Amino acid sequence: MAKANKTIFVCQSCGATSPRWQGKCPSCSEWNTLTEESDAAGPPGTGLMRRGASSGRVITLEGLRGSTQEAPRFSTGLAELDRVTGGGIVPGSALLIGGEPGIGKSTLLLQLTASLARAGKRTVYFSGEEAAAQVRLRAVRLGLDDAPVALACETSLAHILATLEAGPPPDLIVVDSIQTLWAEAIEAAPGTVSQVRASAQALIRHAKTAGSALLLVGHVTKDGQIAGPKVIEHMVDTVLYFEGDRGHAYRILRAVKNRFGATDEIGVFEMASYGLREISNPSELFLGDRDASSPGAAVFAGVEGTRPILVEIQALVAPSSLGTPRRAVVGWDTARLSMLLAVLEARAGLSFAGKDVYLNVAGGLRINEPAADLAAAAALVSSLSGVPIPRDRVHFGEVSLSGAINATPLMGPRLKEAQKLGFREALVPAQGELDAAGLKLRTMRLSHLRELADEAPSCD
Ligand code: TYD
């Protein structure tokens, strides 16, 4: 006998199911995330399949060597977006773009669809969040209202699929956002895990058969994950995050998963009054206001993906009135700062006791590279001693717990970028091939952090 429709409780954070309500999800330990949903729809598509399920058919198995050619990509017309996706969008692929509200996802996608439409591609933009009038107003403001983008404001999955099936397949389908979609077959509110999963699955299936690229917008929760469904991150081919500090105009597009390319490239944009402007030379942007020669500012020659980026790291060491001095970091890792302070104290004989320490990466960028250690250390030493670092000096090198400064990858490109931007000297690790042939930059090679504390501030 078929089981009657049962209710289950689904965690909106991790997607785990439970037969009864609980305050805390037993799987991911989040509180208050379980909501009641009907089991009819069940996990991945089972509800739709159960009804018509019959005997299976024999599938022809194939070898790895086939006649499939490398998927042709099409350029998006936005060089920064092409860079992040690994050279353009692959037809039939599904992309998910996440980001906080107001960061500029809708703006980016409108610019993308308009750019493609102007280049003769068929693009359809489904907006579930804004009314047509709002999207049109934005298009007018961005000067894109003449682009032949097909626009619809719709949240019903069935209507969207029917519309897509009725016409010739578009080259790009944008759905803004997946959380607003609503699949009738599923008895849960829009935005819940089962709704999002079912909608994403149906759209991806359509896109793959029709050969259209699909771009889904996903909201992020307060801790920065794409809301609820980690599950959709598994379903799509590419996951991009659009991030940035709302106080700054800079926006960074980062790939965290890409089946068709590398995930270490970033795209840099600036939010201007006429939309997002591509920044092809981000170094100029992250160097901060370099006019004042106050202590505590060191330039880090970093690399994001294959592209060198120069960033200013600022430190402030100030007497503390607190029993436990404050250590605060923006754009870097707190644990890394604690480690660096401990190494400076233990290996270079500096004392930060009774001092508040603040570290900031200019421009709202987040640095993950260990190579930033030396620049951060130089900024800390400079702020502590009150001696400014020469304005035309860059730094890179990883600091180990022993205080040794280790070689970092891509030293040549870092130096070349620094020279291109007018820097004249560089503090670099003593180890490793610099690959600096033909560079006029003066390099000072350090093997231990002690040398930085001893001579760096006074050398010129
Ligand atoms: P939006 O694309 O709506 O963000 P999201 O879809 O990620 O929620 O962009 C929102 C912000 O961007 C909004 O607060 C205003 C700002 N903005 C500009 O500064 N300039 C512009 O040209 C546009 C269109 C938006």
Ligand code: MG
């Ligand atoms: Mg939006």
